[in-house]
Amino acid sequence: MRKQLLVLLSTLLAFALIAAACGSDGGDDSATTDDGAASDGEATDDAMAEDDAMAEDDAMAEDDAMAEDGASHSDATVGLVYDIGGRGDQSFNDSAAAGIERAKSELGVDFTEASPNDDGSNRAELLQLQAGANPLVIAVGFLFADDAANVAAENPDINFAVIDDGMMNFDVDPPAPRADNAAGLTFAEEQGSYLVGAAAALKSETGKIGFIGGVCCFGLIEKFEAGYIAGAKSVNPDIEIVSEYITEFPDFDGFNAPDRAKEIAAAMYDGGADIIYHAAGGAGAGMFEAAKEYSEADGNSKVWGIGVDSDQYNTVDPGVQEYVLTSMLKRVDNAVFEIIKAQTDGTFSAGQVVYDLSVDGVGYSTSGGFVDDITDKLDELKAQIIAGDIVVPTDPAEA
Amino acid sequence: MAKSLGRRVMLALAAPVLAVAFAVAMSSIVLALSGSSPITAYIDMFDHARKLETMIDIGNRFTPLYISGVAAAIGFRMNLFNIGVEGQYLLATLFAAAAGGAVNLPPVLHIGLILIVAMTVGAAYSGVAGVLKVTRGVNEVISTIMLNVIAISGLVAWLVREWQAGGGVNASGGNAGVGTEPIPESGLMPNLNGFVEIFTREIKQGKKLTGVLVIALLVGIGYHVLVNRTRFGFDLRASGMNPFAAQAGGVPPKRMVVTAMVLSGAAAGLVGMSTLMDQGRYSPNFVRGLGFAGIGVTLLGRNHPVGIAIGALLFAFLDVSAGILQISGSASREIVVIMQGIILIAAVVAYEVVNRFRQREEAKDAAAALQSVPPAGIEVSA
Incomplete structure (x- = not known):
């Protein structure tokens, strides 16, 4: 009896250790994809050789801005909510992650990130939690549109941005933003x-x-x-x-x-x-x-x-x-960076923003x-x- | 007598206490190994759960988990492994949403119609597996898995587009916030915020406690009465323990199988109601996986109405904690899934260990009783 119990317990311990190993693997993955995302950004910068000059101008302008009111930047925080899967998908979510990493290094903003449960049941909860801690909440993916509109209405002092949804109400003429504090970032x-x-x-x-x-x-x-x-x-x-x-x-x-x-x-x-x-x-x-x-x-x-x-x-x-x-x-990273920049500059505005060729959104x-x-x-x-x-x-x- | 009663209570409590203690210990090790402080994580989780708004979230998550657990338990009591709750609830919710959006009735009738449609569709779809089992001998595990695929990737995927509100998909701005015709106000169950606020304070953040919680509790009570207080429940349990003995005792096995599957499916039909009543329509990204989650909840609750409630509450608490753990930075989201898994394994193992211990003790007691009181016949012959 006692022997059986020991065997059982050690088996369970083994299970837990495997689970733990998987958990820490996940951590490693996201760390490596961070690097990948960063190099990704560099590569695309290289790719757009003619834009480099523009990017430098931007960077200079940002430096100026930082010099002017550097103190306020440390207060600015961003809450990022990925869609199911989170970091490490080598696509959409990672691109958003690259954008917020860039905002962190260039604008000095801190951020917290979260991704929903596998069934997506807690999207609204995550938005609300982030809104409780950050003045700007960014939701990655059009599946957040309805929840973001609801949570934005409950938190009028917090700004929201949704990637890939216009956040516009097309039932009225002319179309109006679904909430006064929610921007929709879409791409051409x-x-x-x-x-x-x-x-x-x-x-x-x-x-x-x-x-x-x-x-x-x-x-x-x-x-x-x-x-x-x-x-x-x-x-x-x-x-x-x-x-x-x-x-x-x-x-x-x-x-x-x-x-x-x-x-x-x-x-x-x-x-x-x-x-x-x-x-x-x-x-x-x-x-x-x-x-x-x-x-x-x-x-x-x-x-x-x-x-x-x-x-x-x-x-x-x-x-x-x-x-x-x-x-x-599709430069989700640019869209994320630009909306954070708008927030720190105080130029955030609600409604749809289309990222097209003219702003290197695509x-x-x-x-x-x-x-x-x-x-x-x-x-x-x-x-x-x-x-x-x-x-x-x-x-x-x-x- | 008093001694044996005390021991029985202790044995009954031993399994869950053992399971939870073991799960906490294991989770702490996992947390520590993944570089997080277990203490901080637990404090964050409980601090978060103490807030009224979080309790609302837990209640909203509890509701579908509990109904799903009971739906699975009805089958389990008869040794029927209904894995089809997943497909049954998605199909039932879609039909209920379409019916609710198509009519305009007075509030009580409207809600009643939606619930009845959901239960009927769930029961009918689950009944298919029951009929297949009794007429063709198809194992219900196989048939319900296949019926899940037919329901989710086939019927639901097709019908949700057929029943698309406005006759087409709104492409403006890349919006997938579409679905069936919205259910009018009269068809949506009122939330319980007013009731909760009598005892507490005003609920903030726009959180609403789903009114379907009441239905979930009614389903739990109904399950208890049905299984423990009716002739049918007795037959059900008897068939589950020994189908041949039950048949010899006059319980028709075929009818029991079909009835159990139908009842299980009727309960399954209600799983999606809390989400439907909240969103007001069936959207293409309607929450999935509640049917499978319910099986875990039932295993944790040992098919007992109160046990399932505790299991659902625990899982709801963990699911809701996933957000705060990430945002406070104390642990990653995956830790919640790992914890749920450990708790499940620990519970199953603990019950088995305690059960064996109990059997051994009973055998020992019986042997001791036989030795201390020798049979009268032996004395006479000596």
């Missing part, structure tokens, strides 16, 4: 997609390119597709474009199904497409694998994939790095140097979009 994904679409058409040798969307029919991913198609057609009106979505709303599994993305991509490459752009979050890894496998098979010429959100040249498995033609950058990456020969053309298109000469559609039917 179609503009960045336009540029990578043009890059795909310029680089394609078969005259056929592909698009893989993660989840269709809830309005967000179609913006990527529309911009991509319009951009490709702008440089080659005869180009053939195949589009496919992994899952349909409300089944969001498509953003995390690399196996299915791989199947779709393999079929597209077999069908003659030589460049595919994915807007499928974590599932995109499968597309790059398919590109590698197809390219390495006998008698096939090299095919490419285009990444999304972050500079995927730096985040994908090193084995498939050489198949990342470019990436459509863009394309040049890591790997595969698009170096066409950057002139792409930057020309970029200038035309910023100037308003090109209006990029957001509906694939209009592209």
Whole structure:
């Protein structure tokens, strides 16, 4: 009896130790992804060589601001709430983390971060807790929109910002902010997609390119597709474009199904497409694998994939790095940084802020140097979009 | 007699006390190993839980966990492992939301309709697994797992788009805050804030204690009465302990299986009600996983109505603590999941250990009683 008890207890201890090891592993992961995110930021800075001057100006302006009222900066704190998964997703959340790390080093703000339980049941609780401790609360992801509007109404003295949702009430005319203290930070994904679409058409040798969307029919991913198609057609009106979505709303599994993305991509490459752009979050890894496998098979010429959100040249498995033609950058880090800067400057305002090409909210990456020969053309298109000469559609039917 | 009563009480308390003590010890080790101070973490958790607003959060989390636990327990009492609570409650909630949004009735009728639709759909869907078991001999574990997939990835995914309010998805600003037609005010259960405020103070931060808590308690009482005070409950427990003996005693086994599954599903249908009444519609990101969480709660509570309540309260407390632990910086979110896991394992093991100890003691007592009082027949022959 006593012996059995001992065996049981030692087994349990072993379980707990394994669990503890996993827990500390998690910690290590987030630490390493911090580094990854930081280097990510550097790489994209390099990528946007022409923006460096601007960035320096910004930095100088910030230095000035810090010199003026350096004391008040130490008081400014930010509460960041990630979406499920938190840091370490190599995508959205990590990009937000990079933005707040930059705000910490450049603006001197302190921050606390949190992510919801696995079922997302405590989003509102986390927002409320952060609002109790910080004058600015940033929620990463459109799933926070309703909770943020409610919590913002309860905390009129605290400012809120939601990434990827406009936080606008479209039922009234003209549309008004859903709360006087809530900003919605959205991105002109179609503009960045336009540029990578043009890059795909310029680089394609078969005259056929592909698009893989993660989840269709809830309005967000179609913006990527529309911009991509319009951009490709702008440089080659005869180009053939195949589009496919992994899952349909409300089944969001498509953003995390690399196996299915791989199947779709393999079929597209077999069908003659030589460049595919994915807007499928974590599932995109499968597309790059398919590109590698197809390219390495006998008698096939090299095919490419285009990444999304972050500079995927730096985040994908090193084995498939050489198949990342470019990436459509969605600079969540810039949006996070800018809203914190607005808060410390006292210029925070409610309602929708669109981060487009003109403020480097979106863009394309040049890591790997595969698009170096066409950057002139792409930057020309970029200038035309910023100037308003090109209006990029957001509906694939209009592209 | 007094001695044996004292020992029985001690044995009954031994298992939960042992489990909690062990879980606290293990969690402390895990916390220390992951670089956090266990003392600080526990102080943060309890300080946070002492606030009225946090108690509201715990109550709101307790409600679905408890109903889900009872739903699973109804099956467990008959040795039916209903893993399908997950699919049953999501499907039931979607139907209830659609029905509630489609009509305009006086308040009591409207709420009643929503609850009845939810229970009916949950019962019907769970009944499918019961019927499959008695007519085709399909194990309910297999069928409910498969029915979960059909419900969640199939029916719910399809119907939530079919029943999309406004006939389409609002793409402006990348907004997924969409779902079924909103339920009018008359269909939403009033919150219990007014009742709580009589005894305490004004509830701040816009927190609302769900009115479905009352239904959860009614479900718990109903479960107790049904299982312990009715003929059906007796048959249910008898079938669970020994189906063959029960059948010999006149309990129809097939009807018992189907009835137990139907009742379990009816309770499961109510799991999503607190969230539905709060949000007013079924949104595509409706909270998932409550069905599986309920199985853990039931295991912790040993199928006992009060035990399940304690288990649900404990899990709700831990879930709500996840936020404060991260924001105070005293521990990471994952520690809560680890603690819940340790508590579950510890409880299962502790009950088993205490049970064996009890059996051994009983055997020893019986042997001692036999030795000290020799049978009368032996004396005569000697």
